[in-house]
Each structure stands twice: as C-alpha cells, then as structure tokens.
Amino acid sequence: MPAPAIAANAPGFTIDRAAHALRFVRDVAASPDAVFTAWTTPESMRLWWDAGGEPLSRCEIDLRIGGEFLFVSPSHAHMAFTGTYRRIEPPHLLEFEAMDAIGRVMLADHDGGTRMTVEIVCRSDEHLDNYIRLGVANGTSQTLDNLVAHLG
Template structure:
C-alpha cells in the first residue's frame, strides 16, 4: 500500500518500465469513468494543489486529444495526450507525454471484485512503438 493513500496498491517493474496502481473506490463504475473523462469533473481533481485546472480539454474518442493545464504557475505543468481505446465505463487507454524519453501509455481498467469497485491504472513509461 502507498503511504498516505488508503486502499491503494503499487506494483513497480523496473525491467519492463511499468507501474501499476490499484485502488478500491466507494463509487459505481459509471461515476468513476465520468470523473476521468468529463472536463467538468477532471478539472476539479487533477491538479495536486487542489486548485481547479486552468484549462481542461477532452475529445473523448479513439484518436481524440486531451490537454490539462494546472493553474499555478500559469501555463506550466501541462499534461496532454491521445486516447487510443475507449470502452465505457470500464476501460480507457491513452498515451501522454512529451519527447519519446518520457512518453507513456496508460491502461485504465475498472472491475468489481468481492463487491468492491477496483480501479487499475497501469502505465508503461519510455519509448512507445
């Protein structure tokens, strides 16, 4: 479990350049999927400072782009990418990052296990072919 983040497990595989976070949530799949894919929701939680995003643009379709801009400092800390796979309300694959050295592919999945909704976010960091 990650320190300070309840109900979260972390698996780190340095050889494969992957990180997998799994978290138990007390919310239905549809609501969590909307929180990850609707600009009015993402803007409220993405910035770690707790501030709403200065800009939040989402074109939710395979090949569609997204861009999130934190409020402080102005224009800094942008996160942008492209959606690759979308299967509401349980699966979302996107690629994000700048140059190929820090480019990553994230695979977001949600399932129900033992009556609890679990979100799994796996990421491969580095050059994506």
C-alpha cells in the same frame, strides 16, 4: 522542497520492472460508470486532476479514439499535460498516450464499488527511472487519492 518519494512497497503501488510500468490500485466507493465519467468529463476532471488539489485552469477532452486531451494546472500554467486516446471501452477501460508513455485506467466492479487500476507503461528502464526521478509516482498517487475523495 520536493515531495518525498513514494515507497515502492506503499499500499496500492508497485513498480513492474519487467513491463517498465508504475501500477496504482485504489478501491473507490462509486460504480465503474461514475469513475469512468470522472475520468472522461471536463466538469469532473478539472476538480480532482491537479495533485495539489487546485481546480484545473484549463481542461479539454475530445473523448474518441485519436482524440486529444489537455489539462493545465494553475500552479504550472506553463506546462500543459496533453495526450491522445488510444482505447475507450466504457466503463471499464481508458487507454491513452502521454509523455511518451501509455496510460491505462482499468475499472472493475469490486465490493459494491470499483477497483481502479492505473498503469503508466514506459518504453524502457531508463524512461521508467526518469519518471520515478521526476516524481511521477508521487503526483499520480496524490491525483488518484484526490479522485477517491472526490467520488467518496
């Protein structure tokens, strides 16, 4: 049974139709350096990336502009999530291209921790609607909750 759709008015989630983007905001009880490290090291990433909470069976990160990443969930071994890094500005910005979209992880100091804003920018309204239909918002939301718990 598919996961229920994330409500467009759910706390920390917005759909920006003008920018063709899904936007997620989470406050994390860890420094921007710690959050950036969690996003950029295989040892950490493999522990929280899978929306279902299973450790990744494969996690490869080549952290450089033009470098690639590859994540494989044990429950979806036939479907690797791959992408290419476009901008890397530790510890505040990580930008990558994956699934024909741009992903941005923006980290800012906030109340002794980090405010993490994650954007998935699609190329059109149709692309955005397809992402929503596929449950990308739900999966991303759960993945970010996993990260918050991992660093909590």
